[in-house]
Amino acid sequence: MQLTNVMASFSPRKRGEGALAPARRKLKVPYIFIFLCMSPWLFGILFFTAYPMVTSFYQAFTKFNLIDKPEWVGLENFNRMLFEDTDFWLSLKNTVWLAAISIPLRIAFAMFTAWVLTKPKRGSSIYRTIFFLPSMVPAVAASMVFTYIFNPAYGPINRGLEAVGVNEPPFWFMDPKWSKWGLIILGLWGIGDTMIIYLAGLLDVPKSLYEAASIEGASPWQSFRFITLPMMTPVIFFSFVTGVIGSFQYFTQAYVASGQVNDYSHAMYFYATHIYFTAFRAYEMGYASALAWVLLVITLICTLIILKTQKRWVHYPNGSLFK
């Protein structure tokens, strides 16, 4: 009798509620250990996030050149931004243009490359490696290589275009009308990491849905439109949000490419570039802080708008992440 009781308490069915649960409850929460473990993060967020955010918010209302004490100027910085600083509007326009074109293109291209990767029965891992590889290449090196590839005189892109009969191929990075397209193509080349997320999403779509659809006689387009696309909306939503945040921080590729070709018309002058030049070339720290805070507000508003619309188009099979 007693023996069976003991045995029962070790049976897997009872483990959770019976024998071990009281023992777990009895364990004290090791708060000192928790504090010690969290301390790198805690001090990090205090020194490198919280304190700087407060300071930079204050500096946004000051004139500050790094040497003299910050001088309070009220809303002067924002006034200057809106009404005097033409570079602010230029950089904002360039950034919004780039985001509006490149985010949808990136989503479509990532979806397409991931989708073709799911097709073959054999050999898809070698293609996956090749597609993923460019996303590993350092941004500086990639930008260098692309300014060469797009060189109008001896770059292979224009050579190819001429070969297929384009008489006056664009001057790419050397032409203000085309330089942003060069950057977009450079971005699409490094799509690999985004593609992997899409690939994982596509492989997660239950096969039974496609089988059911094909029994019902759905065309490939219909099964893409009514199964794949709805199932992929969480991934699309995610890359949309990160795409918006990323566009406002787009810096290295544009900086390197414009340094290579002498971007006299500032066609590759983006918001992050404007902050960099204001802060670290002109040493106008106060004004740069104001620019940074406007950037934060713009990104927040964009993210909130996307979050608000998600109820209408994002489909979560297992319940929403953000309720």
Added chain:
Amino acid sequence: MGPLPERITIQMSNALSHLSPEKIAEIELHSKKAHRSKRWHDFLEMVGNHSILIALSVIFFMPLYLVIVISLMNKGQAETRSIWPSPFMWSNYVEVFTLVPFLKWTLNTLFVSVMGTIGVVVSSVPPAYVLSRLQWKGRNTTFIIILGTMMLPGQVTMIPVYIIFSKLHWIPSFLPLIVPTFFSSAFSIFLLRQFFTSIPDEISDAARIDGCSEFKLMMRIVVPLAKPAIAAIALFAFLGSWNDFFGPLLYLVENEDLWTLGIGLNAFQGIHHVQTNMLMTASALFMAPVIIIFFFSQKVFIEGVTLTGVKG
């Protein structure tokens, strides 16, 4: 159980018995035809898929091919439109080290990247552990704050952080690039937490009942089980530093002795006026470690990206 298949066979033969032998032959022919046309269709589809994939592979691979090919050309040929080096200038790969302080740049980059990787791993494992393996008040709030900081644009904190480092007289030096990594990375905590959560609680419970301390539990049991995730954050941290341009641009530019590959390469043209072949040689050497690392750790990478949905 036994008689069932037999019954079915009898029924089937009954069903077929009213058909003439010609009819049966016709049906068989049809099904063979259907089978053959399905195989033909599958074959066409395979050819179609692979041609799209091969075309895409060529596009993705072309820039890498060009870097290698041009890096082996002489100065004159690099500025023509040829796509095959003649003669092969293997000496470019030696010359680049004398033309610019390439070795120094490489060692600087390596130093910053290795230290940064150590910093991220050492300072991200403990927070991730207590955020996933222990129940405590404020845990979820902390996690949400961590997720929030991942979304925070760096520009907002950049200027005051720069001022802190300049007051410490750490500019120019490697310290502003290395020290912050020892204060955790939100991304790495997030990735590790996702992985730690998947380790069954029973393992910890058993060890706790045996009197194992939390620290020992973390180091001896959870960390060894989470090797793939730790490898992933180490790789992302290493690549992040290796590929970083903005950090070195802020903190190292003033002292040429401290330049990393990114800064050096960007300044390449200023130092020696346009030498496309050398620029490509340097680019190839800059990319090489990253690509080699990728080939040896592809699985870790792809799992890491999939686990979090982002790259470092």
